[in-house]
Amino acid sequence: MTADWVAFLTDYGLADGYVAACHGVIARIAPAARVIDVTHEVPAQDVRHGAVVLADTLPYLPPSIVLAVVDPEVGTRRRAVAVVAGEHVLVGPDNGLLPWAADAAGGIERAVELTAPEYRLVTGATTFDGRDVFAPAAAHLAAGVDVSALGPRVDVDTLVRLPDPWLRVGPETVEAEVHVVDRFGNVALAAGATELAGAALDGHARLRVTVGERSSYLPLAASFAAVPEGDPVLLIDSAGRLALAVNRGNAAEALRLRPGDRVTIGA
Structure with missing residues (x-):
């Protein structure tokens, strides 16, 4: 070749x-x-x-x-x-x-x-x-x-393989590991549209995001700019993953998340 x-x-x-x-x-x-x-x-x-x-x-x-x-x-x-x-x-x-x-x-x-x-x-x-x-x-x-x-x-x-990222899907609940954080601070989870649908969460306009003891409801939108500047949002990113973002901000810093942390998404 x-x-x-x-x-x-x-x-x-x-x-x-x-x-x-x-x-x-x-x-x-x-x-x-x-x-x-x-x-x-x-x-x-x-x-x-x-x-x-x-x-x-x-x-x-x-x-x-x-x-x-x-x-x-x-x-x-x-x-x-x-x-x-x-x-x-x-x-x-x-x-x-x-x-x-x-x-x-x-x-x-x-x-x-x-x-x-x-x-x-x-x-x-x-x-x-x-x-x-x-x-x-x-x-x-x-x-x-x-x-x-x-x-x-x-x-x-x-051949050496990395461990698969942690993921669990249940009734109206997706628990997923932070898979990667990009240079903008967008937080991509080890879950995507398939897992949202499997948990019957894909039809919700807002979803509960729990990180440790902290919970908040975020809109599930199609773009960063679907929310006002500085506000957090959930979306499916360009790699097909469920991601936490802040419009013109840094979600990893705002939510104090890094790869390997676990996030729960629910109704």
């Missing part, structure tokens, strides 16, 4: 030269490949956030080699892998970052461990596998190297 595109996600930020170094490695090996920078602003070492962003974005990408690096265990014995899923090959650490995105692409078909020395850079460094292991592998794949050449096959059932 050759690929016109390499989709690139990291927690490197843009203050240093890490992203540019990886771009340079790709350009030297696969100069015809074009790079889509998904984001380099994943919160530092936040594998879960990176996994959510990657899974939400992948369905809108062209067939790609997906290079994803959020790697708190760089330099340890954690595996480096390439995962084939639908039209994509995902390259990155075996720490849970890749499987949700692979699921969004249709499921994992096969995987290999990145061990072949001819597809790595030899720099002597142990703290920059994005440059020395993952970017070269992605670039060689984009240039047409078969994934099987990169290393031995991996049993896909042994």
Whole structure:
């Protein structure tokens, strides 16, 4: 498989030269490949956030080699892998970052461990596998190297998976974990329209939102601007999740919520 595109996600930020170094490695090996920078602003070492962003974005990408690096265990014995899923090959650490995105692409078909020395850079460094292991592998794949050449096959059932977010649906009640908070402070829950319908809550104009000991009724609307500026609202976001937002404000700060917290939605 050759690929016109390499989709690139990291927690490197843009203050240093890490992203540019990886771009340079790709350009030297696969100069015809074009790079889509998904984001380099994943919160530092936040594998879960990176996994959510990657899974939400992948369905809108062209067939790609997906290079994803959020790697708190760089330099340890954690595996480096390439995962084939639908039209994509995902390259990155075996720490849970890749499987949700692979699921969004249709499921994992096969995987290999990145061990072949001819597809790595030899720099002597142990703290920059994005440059020395993952970017070269992605670039060689984009240039047409078969994934099987990169290393031995991996049993896909042994790939590290993140825990599924907590979710419970009952009569007129949805209890869900905060799945992700975006840069605007919008709070997306691990529930969507299907769960609202399953709890017979989808026909309500307002719903009770309970966070800890605090409860309030919020409108269920189609947009942020359906409520006055500064007011909170419930809506289905662009990823299909039930989300808490504040029109031109920050719901995470206002409600003191962060990923992993639990929220109850009721009538």
